[in-house]
Amino acid sequence: MGYWRFVLRRLLQSAPTFALITVLIFLLVRLLPGDPASAMLGDRATDEAVARINASLGTDLPIASQFLRFLGRLLSGDLGQSQALHVPVTELIGERMPVTLLLAAYAMVLATLISIPLAFLMALYRDRPLDIALRGAFQLGLSMPTFYLGLLFLTVLGAHLRIFPVGGLGRGPVGILYHLFLPALTLALGLAAVITRSLRAAILEVLQADYIDFARAKGLSERVVLGRHVLRNALISTVTLFGINLGQLIGGAVITETVFSLPGVGRLLIDAIFGRDYPVIEGLTMCFAVLVSIIFIVTDLFQAWLDPRVYR
Amino acid sequence: MARWQLTISATLLLALGCSGNADAAPVRGGQMIYARAWDSLYLDPVLNDANVDIWVLSNLYDTLLEPSADGKSVTPGLATAYELSPDRLTMALALRPGIRFADGTPVLASDVKFSLDRARDPKAGQWNFMLAAIDNVTAAAPDRVEIRLKHPDPTLPAALATFNTGIMPERAFMAEPGATLDDKAESFARHPIGAGPFRLAEWHRNLSMVLERNPYYWAPGEDGKPLPYLDTLRFEIVPDDATRILKLQGGEVDGAEFIPLARAAELAGDPDLQMRLFPASEVTYLTFMTRPTLKDGKPNPLTDPRVRQALNYALDKDAFIHVVHFGNGKPMTSFMPSTTPLAVAEAPLYPFDPARAKMLLAEAGFAKGFDLSVMIRAGSAEDIAVASVAQQMWGEVGVRLSLEQLDNATMTARYRAGDFQIRTGTWTNDIADPSEITAYFAYSPNIESQHSGFKDPVIDADFEASQKETDPDKRAALYREIQTRFDEAAPIAFLFESPYAVALRKPVTGFDQIPLGNNIFAATYIGD
Numbered sequence: 001m002g003y004w005r006f007v008l009r010r011l012l013q014s015a016p017t018f019a020l021i022t023v024l025i026f027l028l029v030r031l032l033p034g035d036p037a038s039a040m041l042g043d044r045a046t047d048e049a050v051a052r053i054n055a056s057l058g059t060d061l062p063i064a065s066q067f068l069r070f071l072g073r074l075l076s077g078d079l080g081q082s083q084a085l086h087v088p089v090t091e092l093i094g095e096r097m098p099v100t101l102l103l104a105a106y107a108m109v110l111a112t113l114i115s116i117p118l119a120f121l122m123a124l125y126r127d128r129p130l131d132i133a134l135r136g137a138f139q140l141g142l143s144m145p146t147f148y149l150g151l152l153f154l155t156v157l158g159a160h161l162r163i164f165p166v167g168g169l170g171r172g173p174v175g176i177l178y179h180l181f182l183p184a185l186t187l188a189l190g191l192a193a194v195i196t197r198s199l200r201a202a203i204l205e206v207l208q209a210d211y212i213d214f215a216r217a218k219g220l221s222e223r224v225v226l227g228r229h230v231l232r233n234a235l236i237s238t239v240t241l242f243g244i245n246l247g248q249l250i251g252g253a254v255i256t257e258t259v260f261s262l263p264g265v266g267r268l269l270i271d272a273i274f275g276r277d278y279p280v281i282e283g284l285t286m287c288f289a290v291l292v293s294i295i296f297i298v299t300d301l302f303q304a305w306l307d308p309r310v311y312r
Numbered sequence: 313m314a315r316w317q318l319t320i321s322a323t324l325l326l327a328l329g330c331s332g333n334a335d336a337a338p339v340r341g342g343q344m345i346y347a348r349a350w351d352s353l354y355l356d357p358v359l360n361d362a363n364v365d366i367w368v369l370s371n372l373y374d375t376l377l378e379p380s381a382d383g384k385s386v387t388p389g390l391a392t393a394y395e396l397s398p399d400r401l402t403m404a405l406a407l408r409p410g411i412r413f414a415d416g417t418p419v420l421a422s423d424v425k426f427s428l429d430r431a432r433d434p435k436a437g438q439w440n441f442m443l444a445a446i447d448n449v450t451a452a453a454p455d456r457v458e459i460r461l462k463h464p465d466p467t468l469p470a471a472l473a474t475f476n477t478g479i480m481p482e483r484a485f486m487a488e489p490g491a492t493l494d495d496k497a498e499s500f501a502r503h504p505i506g507a508g509p510f511r512l513a514e515w516h517r518n519l520s521m522v523l524e525r526n527p528y529y530w531a532p533g534e535d536g537k538p539l540p541y542l543d544t545l546r547f548e549i550v551p552d553d554a555t556r557i558l559k560l561q562g563g564e565v566d567g568a569e570f571i572p573l574a575r576a577a578e579l580a581g582d583p584d585l586q587m588r589l590f591p592a593s594e595v596t597y598l599t600f601m602t603r604p605t606l607k608d609g610k611p612n613p614l615t616d617p618r619v620r621q622a623l624n625y626a627l628d629k630d631a632f633i634h635v636v637h638f639g640n641g642k643p644m645t646s647f648m649p650s651t652t653p654l655a656v657a658e659a660p661l662y663p664f665d666p667a668r669a670k671m672l673l674a675e676a677g678f679a680k681g682f683d684l685s686v687m688i689r690a691g692s693a694e695d696i697a698v699a700s701v702a703q704q705m706w707g708e709v710g711v712r713l714s715l716e717q718l719d720n721a722t723m724t725a726r727y728r729a730g731d732f733q734i735r736t737g738t739w740t741n742d743i744a745d746p747s748e749i750t751a752y753f754a755y756s757p758n759i760e761s762q763h764s765g766f767k768d769p770v771i772d773a774d775f776e777a778s779q780k781e782t783d784p785d786k787r788a789a790l791y792r793e794i795q796t797r798f799d800e801a802a803p804i805a806f807l808f809e810s811p812y813a814v815a816l817r818k819p820v821t822g823f824d825q826i827p828l829g830n831n832i833f834a835a836t837y838i839g840d
Contacts, residue, residue, distance in 0.1 A: 001355055034721030041438060042724055043737065044752060046759050048440045050728075056494075085517070086354050086498045088365045095517060150556055159562035167550060261550040263518035276721045312710045 003304065010300055014293040021289040022074070026067055029281050032273075035059055036083050039276040048062070057083055059278070070282070079286075080279030084271075089283035092268060096279075097287065100170065100264035103187065104249040106180055109187035110196055119234075120226065126204060138193040150186045150259040157182060167261035182259070183260040187253065191245050198241050202234035209233075212247035236307050243299030328747045336821075338534050339837045342695065344820065346833075347556045347568040351518045351549045353507045356479035356501040359437045359494065366742060367477050367829045369659075371523060371545070373506030374530075376405055376424065376457075377469055379744045383593060384653045384826030386473040387448025389505060390419060390530075390771055393435060394472075400464035400782050405472075407455040412528035413481045413513035421451030426482035428459070433815040439476035441751070442467065442743060445779075451609035464782045470653075470745040475830075481505055509540040509834040519549040523833075525754060533835060539626075541822070557815070560585065566820050566838060569831075571813040573637045579815045586818055587642060589811035593649040593741035593827040596636075596698065598686065598734050599727070603765035605609025607731040613682050616732060620802040622672035624662035626709045627702060631664075635806050636697045640813070644806040646795045648752050651827035652789040660804045661799055686734040687726060691719040695736045699760055703798075712761040727763045737762065737804075740829050750775055754798045766803035 037044050037053035054060040058069060073080055079089035122131045141149075158166040170179030206212060207230060213226050254266030265284055272280035304310040344538040354360045357373050370378075378389040385387040391405040395437075411419045426656035430436060432443035445465035452458045461468070471477060485503050488496040504512055507529070530700035533539045548565060550556040556568045557575060561582065571579060571587070581589035600614045600623075613619050641662035650657040673679060686702070688695035696715070703713040713734075718726065727735050742751055751758045755775040756767040771794050778790040799806070811824045 032721070034719075034723075034725035038724040038728060039721035042720065043739065043762070044438060044759075045724060045728060046438075052435065084353050085401060086356075086359075086501065087517075092517075107840060148447070151552075154558050159558040162562060166562050166564055167552075167555050168564075219378060257551045259555055261519075261548070261552065263516065263549070267518060274719055274721065 003308075006304060006310075007297075007300050011295050018286075018293060020152065021288060023302055025285045026070060026083045026284055027063075029276070029278050030066075032276065033037050036274055036276040036278060039274070040084065052279075057278075068139075072255055079283035083277045084275045087278075089279050092280065093265065093283060093287055096263055096265045096268050100253050100257070102176070102264060103180055103184055103253055103262065103264060104246060106177070106184035107187035107191060107249055108246060110184055111191040114188060114192040115196040115199055116231070119196045119203055121199045122196065122206065123203035123204060135197075138196060141189050142193040146186060146190065147255045147259050149189065150183065150256055153182045153186060153257070164252060167259070169262060170299045180262075183256045183262060187249060187256055187261075191249065193231055194245060195238060196240060199234055199238045202237050232285055232306060236303060237308065239303050246295050320469050322429065324804045326342050331457065331824065336839055338541050338822065338835075339601060339839055340458045340535075340537075341543050342838050343546055343567040344542050344833070344836060344838055345546045345548060347550040347559055347565040348547050349549075349551055349570040351547075352521065352711075354501055355504045356497045357427075357476050357480070358439065358780045359440060359497055359501075360475075363829055367825075367831050369478060369546075370476045370508060370830050371510045371514060372481065373475070374508045375473050375475070375479065376475050377473040378828055379470075379473045379828055379830065381824060381826055382591075383651045383741070383744050384592070386469045386561070389473065390479055391472075396471065403461070403468060404452070405457045405459070407457065408530055409455065413505050413507050414526040414528060415481065415484065415505050415567075416528055417481055417483070419479060419481075419507050420454050420549055421457045422454075423482045424457045425449045425451045426477055426485070427479045428477060430480075430825070431476050433493075434456075436493070437476070439474075439742075442471045442474060442476065442748070443492040450751070457589070463780050465780065466782050466784075466787055467743070467745045467747050467779065470743050474743045479507055479822050481637040500690060509606065510545060513544070520549065521545075521596075529834075531834060535787050538835045541835065542833065545836075560815055560817065563757050565817075566815060567816040567823065569812075569814050569825075570824075571815045572811055573640045575636065576640055576813055581587055584818055586816050586820070588816060588823075588825075589813045590810045590814065591651055591827055592810060592825075593651045594642055594738060594804050594810050594812070595647070595649050596736075596738050596780055596807045596810065597647070598643070598698070598702065598733055599737050599762045599764050600725075600803055600805065601730060602803050603730060606733065612733070613678060613684075616676045617801050618672045618676040618771070619678060621659050621662070621800075622669040622676070622709065623706060623711065624669075624802050624805055625665045625672065626669035626711070627662070627705050627805060627807070629660060629662075629806075629808055631705075632698070632701055635701050637808065637810055637817070641808040641810040643808055647798055647804060647806065648746055648749050648795065648811050649741060649827070650829075651793045652741055652746050652749065653744060654788050656792060656799075664801070666709055667790055673709060673711075678710075683711060683712045684733050685714045685716055687716050687723050687732050689723060690719050693735075698736055700734070701823060702805070728816050730763060730765060734805075742828060744828065747775075747779060750778075751795060752792075753804070761803055764803045766801065768797055 014274055032311045033055060036057055037050040046224055057068060081088050082092055097157040118134060125131050137167055156165050156166045165179050169180055194293050212225060212229055215229050248278055257266045269284050290311050350364045352365045352368060353362055354365055357369055360366065373387050376391040377386040379389050390408055390411055392408050394403055394405045397405050402565040407421060413419055428449045432439050432446050434441050445461045445463055447460045450458045485496060485500050488499040490496040490499055492636045509526055511526045511527045513524040514522040525540055525543050529538050531539045533541060550559055550632045559565045560568045576587050600620055602615055604612060604615045605613045633639060633641040645658060645660055646656045678808045686699050692751050694799050699715045699748055706713050723735060726732050737750060754771050756772055774794050778787050781787040781790060815823060816823060819839040821837055821839045824832040826832060
């Protein structure tokens with residue numbers, strides 16, 4: 001099977017998953033107790049006010065007709081309108097998604113920059129004091145809650161030393177990268193801990209392989225051996241880990257977004273769930289589903305590119 | 313002819329809202345950055361549902377009258393005076409000469425008619441009940457509006473000072489795209505134009521909102537020139553309490569709202585900050601379900617008023633205030649916050665008396681106590697604290713309380729269905745009148761008194777009479793009876809009133825948050 005046939009098959013496989021998610025999410029949000037009108041009105045929810053809002057949102061119709069309406073809109077690319085914010089869901093996602101994606105990508109880059117050199121150091125100095133100390137440090141990093149780490153950074157590096165801003169998004173490419181550094185680092189440290197451990201193990205395994213001895217015997221420099229042979233082969237198993245964690249990064253950025261006052265989709269989703277803002281929940285969840293599918297596909301494709309045996 | 317003229321000068325009233333360096337001349341210009349905990353949702357006076365909108369709307373939209381700084385009366389706004397006919401069925405309002413909207417177009421009587429007609433439409437939003445007595449509004453002259461009533465309405469002046477009667481420019485509103493007024497409102501609310509001290513310059517949802525000075529605003533400042541003093545007012549949305557305080561301490565913002573009261577004392581000691589606790593209309597209480605049987609058909613002990621009174625006596629309110637709000641607050645003296653006009657504010661209700669509580673429980677046949685469950689908002693530190701303190705205090709008189717954490721929408725659905733025993737609640741007034749809170753708490757036809765099922769025909773009749781009673785003394789007497797009867801029947805546990813906690817950097821002067829919650833930035837400036 002060729003590489004492109006593998007790509008096509010992978011894309012076709014994700015279509016039913018996506019359809020299932022669409023139906024599930026539509027039903028699940030409506031199974032939650034409480035309706036949008038009650039969530040919006042709270043203490044002041046009179047029967048008339050609730051009936052008026054439900055009628056205007058169409059949430060008083062039978063589930064089947066609501067689903068047909070939803071499907072009709074979806075097929076024409078319309079995700080509906082936020083009930084609380086009175087703006088189209090596509091516009092909201094368009095505003096917020098870039099912030100979360102940028103944050104996740106930034107965290108990914110930082111995690112890579114941290115974990116590759118550290119994994120090499122730990123593997124090459126296996127069971128020596130440096131390796132043990134780093135492993136301990138990562139254990140600590142993994143067990144520290146994200147919001148606590150974030151607040152620690154904000155208090156020390158932000159409010160006291162004033163090296164970084166205390167949250168917010170900033171303006172212009174440099175401003176945004178500067179403002180997003182601490183939140184990205186907060187997310188990256190947790191991720192780096194996972195990746196470094198896995199990469200260290202993979203490197204150790206590859207270092208013992210015969211082809212590494214052979215490469216060295218050919219007289220290749222240590223840089224070429226480590227960079228071209230060890231890293232590439234060690235990355236194969238780690239790339240999957242990147243993929244799984246990127247999905248989690250996007251979904252789990254909500255705490256970081258709250259602590260660092262970032263207008264990302266994590267906060268949007270939480271607000272929408274508490275407010276029973278059905279169109280926003282549906283739109284965002286589908287968007288997440290598409291994104292995670294894309295990430296998994298890209299991960300698989302990258303893995304296949306690293307190791308052609310995957311599609312043969 | 314009955315004639316109630318508003319004579320106090322607007323300048324004086326605005327100055328009343330000011331504080332701080334009263335002797336120094338106000339500084340004009342500059343930007344103030346204010347950290348808000350939540351962003352606004354919908355900047356439409358009529359169709360909004362939440363305090364995040366209500367509390368900032370008056371900066372954009374001015375009303376005919378304005379709530380006073382103490383929240384108990386009204387002062388002139390876009391109208392300089394109003395006049396009632398002898399039969400109290402017609403109110404005539406004189407518009408202030410030369411007033412303009414933020415786009416420079418004049419504010420005409422026709423704009424007022426348009427705005428009030430939209431606000432009182434029974435199909436529009438949830439606030440139209442405050443204008444239900446209006447029969448019609450006419451633009452008698454370009455600067456004169458006449459409001460004809462179906463029956464005399466003592467709440468009308470307060471209603472004309474409430475956010476939902478913000479005056480909007482008819483022509484600009486109608487020029488928006490959309491088939492219906494609601495569709496047009498959605499478009500208009502993205503770039504609103506009003507006659508308030510500021511106009512919207514930028515809005516990045518959940519990140520920041522920038523308001524700029526409205527050069528056409530009518531009210532003069534202390535220096536005789538028009539307000540506001542600030543060139544721009546920037547709201548930054550910082551949802552995390554700790555981060556909001558860090559931004560203030562780090563000097564990135566000039567003020568921050570919703571300071572947790574646990575940190576008020578610490579911030580009060582910071583030499584760069586001023587910790588302000590503004591008198592509010594916020595009350596925290598527990599609502600009892602008072603119907604004879606529970607949703608599952610079992611008998612309900614809380615249907616007996618003696619049991620509800622006993623539960624009230626068993627609570628040490630000072631301890632609540634100490635534990636939940638670190639000493640910042642006061643016990644309730646009525647179901648209404650003490651900042652409400654006509655609120656009875658003589659003595660705290662149900663002083664702590666566990667012996668009396670036990671006696672009342674014994675009289676009601678519950679000498680050995682009973683089991684109760686309270687619904688609280690999941691993740692709300694305050695609700696958890698309130699319920700835990702109540703659990704301990706009621707335990708002392710033999711009542712065993714269990715806690716049930718629910719998200720807000722689930723909790724609302726449950727209490728609307730009468731499927732609860734006790735739930736936590738917090739209320740703030742929106743109008744400078746006792747009618748709103750009474751309609752929701754004590755008048756049974758509206759929402760069965762907070763969905764408690766409590767019903768007192770005398771209260772219902774008193775409330776209906778009070779809505780038409782224009783004699784201030786007679787209306788006060790009706791409200792006294794409503795409060796006495798409600799407080800005695802105790803369909804709620806009366807806990808405490810709390811202040812609005814705002815921290816500002818030292819140079820900020822003239823900011824006010826009135827008891828209704830409105831954030832008033834018109835006379836705010838950053839001093840030297």
